[in-house]
Amino acid sequence: MKKIINDPATVVTESLRGLAAAHGDLVRVVEDPALVVRADAPVAGQVAVVSGGGSGHEPLHGGFVGPGMLDAAVPGAVFTSPTPDAVQAAVMATAGGAGTLLIVKNYTGDVLNFETAAELAAAEGLDVRSVVIDDDVAVADSTFTAGRRGVGGTVPLEKITGAAAARGDSLDDVEAVARKVIGQVRSIGVALSPPTVPHAGEPSFTLADDEIEFGIGIHGEPGRERIPAEPADALVARMVDAVAGDLPFAEGDDVLLFTNSMGGTPQIELYLAHGIAERLLAERGINVRRRLVGPYITSLEMQGISITLLKLDDELTELWDAPVNTPALRWGV
Template identity: 65%
Template sequence: MKKLINDPKNVVMESVEGFGRAHADLVTVNPDPLYVVRKDPPREGKVGLVSGGGSGHEPLHAGFVGRGMLDAAVPGPVFTSPTPDAIIPATAAVDAGAGVVHIVKNYTGDVLNFEAAAEMAQAEGSTVRQVLVNDDVAVEDSLYTAGRRGVAGTVLVEKIAGAAAERGDDLEAVVAVAERVVANVRSMGVALMACTVPHAGDPSFDLRDDEIEIGIGIHGEPGRRRGKLEPADAITGHLLQPVIDDLGLSSGEQVLLFVNGMGGTPLSELYIVYRAAAALLDRTGVSIARSLVGNYTTSLEMQGASATVLRCDDEMLTLWDEPVRTAALRWGV
């Protein structure tokens, strides 16, 4: 295992410490229990947004803490859910009297830990609602999951719900727009090479030199099938067509197209995938209203990419365009 780390046991803590120091203008890190909150204190009457999950998907979620997006992120150990003892104080820290939304990727560990935390936070007087993201069309039920997995679509839920909360929408309205994004966003990914979890020391799965895994999960969980390496245009079709079909997209609709890197694939290749995805949407008669390309929901140094499509209404576009100021996504401010 070759990594720029010190002791594998300290990877998450040291990384979050570095993150907190580099972005001290945006966030504050609470070291024990570990969570990251916005630097500016919660604004009275603003709905609080909290997300979290296993580490190893950076910049998800701490990279999206800041004005117009998340109020707090709770990083667990690598590929392992955080526990209620960290989720509860993070929730309390961003509760400004208007309720708190937990944005949770649909993995059994995350769902149970966030549910338990929500119950305890409610017993302490907070109003908490959970929004479950399950955008991955590759598999129904899987390792770690009942139902579909939550993957890169989570970034879009966090941005759009974050903008709604920032402009002063109430709890029901923030939950409603988040649920509408969840209902209209779908993703699918591919791996060319596996990643290595630091405390494990070996790659989480093996792919032969000419082999790829279509429908990979962001923890390296099995996808739909293994196949031979093909040209990027063909691979992009394998990812995007099931997304288009599942959404039931038809000519004349508008979408946000998001090509996400798994961490170890160069940006230049993500743009080749974007090009192929845009051409396929052109042929479907679907118009691309907004785009996002980059490493936003990763799987350590895994090589691969995912394609995410969000069917957009005008309110989603308005909220997408609102200013955001986080370490990983920033515009307008």
């Protein structure tokens, strides 16, 4: 294992210190328990939006903290859910008097720990709601989940929900927007190589040089099937078929197309795949109205990509376009 680290036990803490050094104008970092909080939190009178999960998926979630997106992110150890006390601390640090919405990816540890934190915060008199994102079309259940996994759809969910909070929506309305996104977003990922978790020191799984894991999870969980390596046209067509056929997306639909690198895929391949996906969707009569391309929800250094489709309406498009100012996502400011 070759990584730019000192000690596997301190990877997350040292990385968070670097995030604070680079983006101290936007976020502040707490080390015990580990939190990333927007620099001006709490924002009085505004619904707070809080998320989190295991580290190793950067910039998710800490890179999305700031005006127009998350009020706080709770990073666990690599590929490990954060503890309830850390989530509760994030809720307390961002409570502006209008309630809190927790965005939770559908992994068993995340769901249980965020639920416990919500109960603890409620005991302190705070109004805390939770939504669970489960956009992965690859598998119904996995080692980590009961039901579909939360994957690439988490990024547009956090952006759009944060924008609703920023425009002054009530907690009921912010929660309703979040649930609308969850109902209309679907994703699938593929892996060409495994990630290596620092404390494990060896790859999470093995793939032959001529194999691709189709439907991979963001922690290296097995996918829908292991297939022979194939050209990009065929692979992206297989991905688009899986995602577009699930909701299903129909001719005339407006969508956000999010083409994501799992961490080790270079931009030249990512844009190549995105271009193919745009063409295939156009052939179906599906209108790509908004786009996002880049490494926004990764799995350490895994080579691979994911494709996410979100069905848009005028409200969701307006909220996607709204200003955002975070370390990893920034426009309109």
